[in-house]
Amino acid sequence: MTNKFLVPLLSFTTFVIVGLCVWAFRDIRYFFLFTGIGITEFIVRSLVIKYPDKRQFLRLIVQAIIGGFLLFYLSLVIGVNFQYSEIIFDTAEGVVTGALIQAVIARVALPFLLGNAFCSRACWTGLFFELTNTKSCKKPVERNNYVSWAYLVIVSLLAVLIVVYYVNPAADEALRKVFIIGENIYVISTGFFLTFFLGSRAYCRLLCPFLTISGIFSPFSFFKVSPVEDANCTGCNQCTQACPMLIDVRQYVKEDKAIDHRQCILCERCISSCKHNAIKVDHNKRNR
Ligand code: SF4
Ligand code: SF4
Numbered sequence: 122m123t124n125k126f127l128v129p130l131l132s133f134t135t136f137v138i139v140g141l142c143v144w145a146f147r148d149i150r151y152f153f154l155f156t157g158i159g160i161t162e163f164i165v166r167s168l169v170i171k172y173p174d175k176r177q178f179l180r181l182i183v184q185a186i187i188g189g190f191l192l193f194y195l196s197l198v199i200g201v202n203f204q205y206s207e208i209i210f211d212t213a214e215g216v217v218t219g220a221l222i223q224a225v226i227a228r229v230a231l232p233f234l235l236g237n238a239f240c241s242r243a244c245w246t247g248l249f250f251e252l253t254n255t256k257s258c259k260k261p262v263e264r265n266n267y268v269s270w271a272y273l274v275i276v277s278l279l280a281v282l283i284v285v286y287y288v289n290p291a292a293d294e295a296l297r298k299v300f301i302i303g304e305n306i307y308v309i310s311t312g313f314f315l316t317f318f319l320g321s322r323a324y325c326r327l328l329c330p331f332l333t334i335s336g337i338f339s340p341f342s343f344f345k346v347s348p349v350e351d352a353n354c355t356g357c358n359q360c361t362q363a364c365p366m367l368i369d370v371r372q373y374v375k376e377d378k379a380i381d382h383r384q385c386i387l388c389e390r391c392i393s394s395c396k397h398n399a400i401k402v403d404h405n406k407r408n409r
């Protein structure tokens with residue numbers, strides 16, 4: 122049986138190691154940042170073990186703390202833009218900044234440990250989209266990989282064009298803040314609008330470039346939402362109905378498979394919704 126504290130301990134250790142590595146590469150502020158995230162995640166995951174019925178409340182607290190810190194302090198005060206456009210601005214200029222570091226860690230490295238958990242623990246736009254969870258139109262539109270990759274290419278090209286033909290907004294403090302605020306308004310309003318017509322969390326499911334990237338690696342995650350051994354599943358479908366990413370969780374439980382869906386954001390809503398304790402976060406049992 123997996124030790125109850127394995128997930129919190131491993132995630133804490135990972136964040137500290139990441140902080141040390143980035144400190145060696147950049148500066149000590151990143152060590153404090155990642156260690157702070159690790160401590161927050163450890164405390165809250167440990168509290169969930171004691172108070173499992175408060176799982177969602179505690180997760181939203183984590184998301185508010187980490188997401189709020191990234192947006193209000195690091196982005197708006199310090200001026201590090203963590204958004205997708207900034208990554209392209211930086212790359213086009215050939216410079217390595219916080220946005221690029223954050224993207225590589227959160228979207229390439231972390232998915233091998235905790236899948237797309239960044240989306241349900243740290244993304245501040247995700248915090249807004251919590252309001253649209255499972256708010257579905259009558260016929261939600263399924264993700265189409267061609268569309269999501271086309272979107273990623275289009276926004277990347279637009280960002281490159283801005284840098285080449287206009288100015289690198291990353292080089293100008295005032296302009297950078299305009300981009301941070303403008304892009305947030307665009308993503309959040311587009312997300313609300315699309316959800317109304319295309320189903321729960323439509324921006325996340327159908328377009329978000331971050332999820333398109335991390336979704337490549339998340340099926341290989343060490344930890345996944347998985348059925349417990351000898352799950353007492355009644356087929357009530359509550360887990361599927363609770364899933365904001367419209368994943369058929371019940372089918373995974375029925376087949377006794379860990380959820381290796383590219384869009385699982387490890388929000389654990391399916392776990393909270395299951396009255397029979399048939400699902401939990403566990404180490405990878407995909408092939409058991
Ligand atoms: S899919 Fe994109 S917008 Fe949605 S929570 Fe993840 S990073 Fe944030
Ligand atoms: S909520 Fe639990 S019991 Fe109901 S279908 Fe899902 S896993 Fe089975």
Ligand code: SF4
Nearest residue numbers: 364385386388389391
């Ligand atoms: S499968 Fe469960 S953990 Fe994954 S997104 Fe759906 S509700 Fe969240």
